[in-house]
Amino acid sequence: MKNFILLSLSLILVIGSSQNVQAQTPSTEIQNMLEERDQEIKTLLGPKGSEYTDQQRNKLKDIINGVIDFKAMATYALGDTYSTLDEATQVEFVELFATIVRDQSLNKLDIYRADVSYKSIDVNADKARVETLAVLDEVRTPLYYTMKKEDGEWVITDMIIDDVSTAESYNKQFQRIINKRGFDALMSSLRKRAARG
Amino acid sequence: MKKFLPIFSLLLISFSLEIQAQDTLQISLQQFLDKAIANSGQIKHANTKVNLAENRVKEAKDQKYLPSLEFRSEHAAVPGVSSPNDFPEKQIYLDPDAKNDWSKIGVYTRLRISGVQPVFTWGSVNKAVHAAELAVKASEFEKDVTEAELTARLFELYYSYVLALEIERLLDDANSKVRQIERSLDEAKSESDSDVDETDVYKFKIFKSQFEIQKAEVEQNLLFVKGVWDYVLRGEDNVTYEPSVRYLEKEAVALQTLDHYKASAFNNRPEIRGLEAGIKALDRYIDFQKAQNLPGLYFGFTTTFASTPIRPRQPNPFISTPENTFNTALGFSIRQNLNLFQVKNKIERSKLEMKRTTLLKTAAQDGIMLEVSEAYKDANLADVKVQRTEEALNTSKEWVRMEQLDYDFGIGEVKDLIDAMKMELELRLKEKEYIFELNTSMVKLNKAAGLPLVQPQNN
Numbered sequence: 001m002k003n004f005i006l007l008s009l010s011l012i013l014v015i016g017s018s019q020n021v022q023a024q025t026p027s028t029e030i031q032n033m034l035e036e037r038d039q040e041i042k043t044l045l046g047p048k049g050s051e052y053t054d055q056q057r058n059k060l061k062d063i064i065n066g067v068i069d070f071k072a073m074a075t076y077a078l079g080d081t082y083s084t085l086d087e088a089t090q091v092e093f094v095e096l097f098a099t100i101v102r103d104q105s106l107n108k109l110d111i112y113r114a115d116v117s118y119k120s121i122d123v124n125a126d127k128a129r130v131e132t133l134a135v136l137d138e139v140r141t142p143l144y145y146t147m148k149k150e151d152g153e154w155v156i157t158d159m160i161i162d163d164v165s166t167a168e169s170y171n172k173q174f175q176r177i178i179n180k181r182g183f184d185a186l187m188s189s190l191r192k193r194a195a196r197g
Numbered sequence: 198m199k200k201f202l203p204i205f206s207l208l209l210i211s212f213s214l215e216i217q218a219q220d221t222l223q224i225s226l227q228q229f230l231d232k233a234i235a236n237s238g239q240i241k242h243a244n245t246k247v248n249l250a251e252n253r254v255k256e257a258k259d260q261k262y263l264p265s266l267e268f269r270s271e272h273a274a275v276p277g278v279s280s281p282n283d284f285p286e287k288q289i290y291l292d293p294d295a296k297n298d299w300s301k302i303g304v305y306t307r308l309r310i311s312g313v314q315p316v317f318t319w320g321s322v323n324k325a326v327h328a329a330e331l332a333v334k335a336s337e338f339e340k341d342v343t344e345a346e347l348t349a350r351l352f353e354l355y356y357s358y359v360l361a362l363e364i365e366r367l368l369d370d371a372n373s374k375v376r377q378i379e380r381s382l383d384e385a386k387s388e389s390d391s392d393v394d395e396t397d398v399y400k401f402k403i404f405k406s407q408f409e410i411q412k413a414e415v416e417q418n419l420l421f422v423k424g425v426w427d428y429v430l431r432g433e434d435n436v437t438y439e440p441s442v443r444y445l446e447k448e449a450v451a452l453q454t455l456d457h458y459k460a461s462a463f464n465n466r467p468e469i470r471g472l473e474a475g476i477k478a479l480d481r482y483i484d485f486q487k488a489q490n491l492p493g494l495y496f497g498f499t500t501t502f503a504s505t506p507i508r509p510r511q512p513n514p515f516i517s518t519p520e521n522t523f524n525t526a527l528g529f530s531i532r533q534n535l536n537l538f539q540v541k542n543k544i545e546r547s548k549l550e551m552k553r554t555t556l557l558k559t560a561a562q563d564g565i566m567l568e569v570s571e572a573y574k575d576a577n578l579a580d581v582k583v584q585r586t587e588e589a590l591n592t593s594k595e596w597v598r599m600e601q602l603d604y605d606f607g608i609g610e611v612k613d614l615i616d617a618m619k620m621e622l623e624l625r626l627k628e629k630e631y632i633f634e635l636n637t638s639m640v641k642l643n644k645a646a647g648l649p650l651v652q653p654q655n656n
Contacts, residue, residue: 138443139366164594172595173602181608189606 027121030128030147030154034116037063041112048113057106064105064112069148069155070098076158077170081178089187096190097170103194111136116143128154223441226651229355230348232438233429237347243340250336254329260322266312275520277301277507286509290516303507305520311499316529321488324481331478338471345467348650352640354425355440360633361419363445364626368412371622375408378618381604382611397611404615445629448636452580455573458646462569463562465647472558479551483544490540491533498527565645572642579635586628593621 024032044060052060074097075082082090114136122129126149134141144160158167177186224232234240279298280289289295315322382401423437430438463469505520534540600617603609643650 137366137369138362139370140444162594163591164598169595169598169602173599173606176599177606177608189608193606 026123026128026149030121030123030130031118033067033154034118034130034132037067038116045109045112048110052109060109060112061102061106065098065102067153067155068098068101069150069157070094070101072148072155072157073167073170074098076167077174079171079175081174081183085183093187093190096187096194099194100190114141220436222436222438224438225441226352226355229430229438229440230351230651233351234344234347236429236431239343239347240340243336243343247333247336247340250329250333254326254333257322257325257329260315260325263312263314267310269309271305271307271309273305274302275305275505275508277303278509287512289509290511290513290518301507303505305503305505307501307503307519309499309501311497313495313497313530316494316496318493319488319491321485321493324485324488328478328481328485331474331481335471335474335478338467338474341467342471345644345650349637349640349644351429352650353637354422354429355442356445356633356636358419358422358426358440359442359445360629361415361422362440362443363629364415365419367622367625367629368408368415371408371618372412374618375405378611378615379405394611397615400612401615404619445632445636447583447632448639450639452573452576452639455570458569458573458642458648459566461646461648462565466561466565466645467647468561468565469558472554472561476551476554476558479547479554483547483551486540486544486547489534490544492531493533495530495532496527497530498525500525569642569645572638572645576635576638576642579631579638582631583628583635586624586631590621590624590628593617593624597621 041060041063044056044063071094074094077097078093082093085093111134114134117133117135119131119133120129121131128145128147128149130145130147132143132145134143141162142160143162145156146158146160147154147156149155158165160166174186177189276297276299278289278295280286280292281294281296282292284292284295378401382398386398423439426438502523503520508518508520510521511518597614597617597620600609600614604611604614640650
């Protein structure tokens, strides 16, 4: 049911802030960051079947979602409508969007145990596209990240999971709701969903 | 299930039953082929035919040196001889009343050795050897045909296991999604302001039952394939095997033109090459028969030695007794077969055999061209099926995502999500089945074209 979002977030686990960047090429910098983050999450997860405290869950949530540029993703998802909103609504929209994504990231922790291999990392100025393959229980899922460098750090702006773009899916989804029911109905759905946790 | 039955039936005739399997060992396609082919009764049978043909070459070569060499010994109990007129022992032959003396019994021994060596036979021996060597080639090509057919079936069997594993994983994944839907439905139904439509619940229940049937089918298929594997590989030392290839992927081989495969088949098919070798062998055999019917020059010898100690050796060179003798003879001889009608008939029969084989080659070429065209059509169609299914699958993935988001935001319908998930699952299964179909079609096409069947494994 919520696999899409869960899977989306499973990918985020491999993303983190860049550390120890010393004379590295951008692609090495990205890969090192992703691998370090991946390792950090796996260490926190511990063995299969572990129980987690609220504190541990919050820490996992932070690490997993720490490198997503929610504003960029939310802006893209809302499309042209975003620019028509007042600032307060824009902020609320981004917050709701981030809350939903962050909450769902912990619904199925096993997916963060997937083995991730890097197929290619193409960097063009301050943008990058990373191709990876996640393997869990012999199920392979191709994952692509589009990233950008912001304030000296690489962040994710979109994830293409199993050939489907996350930002694009949200975009289509939100446009449909807006066209059918209007923006207020969308915000209402988002608030309801965010409150559910 | 239907897909696996013919493979199993075909393999049944090749292997004998012996199943012992406990520990699991992963093997590559090549290891699987090597092991299964080594166990194959068909290949052993084909090897025996090659061995027999090779034996005939040796037999033909043996005709070069002393093709006829014989040794014989004879032994008997014989009486002595006495002279009533008291002739001395060395002159007993002069006594007209000489007779056997049964009071004395001795051992009679005779040894004979004789041989014939062809000197000039119009090259008939070399022609026979050449014909036999060509017959070996023909039998080797016959073995290649058997091996290619078996390899194609084994390839299908190997990847049947991989396909079954892939489908098992797909269903496992789908199973967890089904459980999630069920939980969501239960949660929604338990809410006080539940707006869950009972129709959706019924539809979901039906879907779940159908899904369980699919799961059972896959489990049975997997068991079946495992059984055939054990059967084919004859699990030894408590070992059972499974494929080291874990993912069924489209082979990275582009389909060539039909003409390319036809030309290849014309040049490489072992059936045609075997028939060509057979025609050449028959041609040489006719030459051999013709040479055999010409007068041949031979050198022969024979030596005889006989000894009976109780009977006197006569010193007279003009008197020879069979009991005590030693003589040797050698010389040349010319041999000519005069049964001309039989000779003519034999040659005629060989010519007819050659004509029959030539016609067989033409018929085989016609059949092979049809086989190539059909295999090409199948491979082409399978390629299109894979491509189009991949496109449809991508669309279905987007559809599922959309329905998931709709449902997640509380504006979606369960039935829409179920429909989307059903479609995605069906397309995922179809995609794997079509990839299997494409890969096996390519192997069949390569076999039809006489090309190497197995490409390097890609995972």
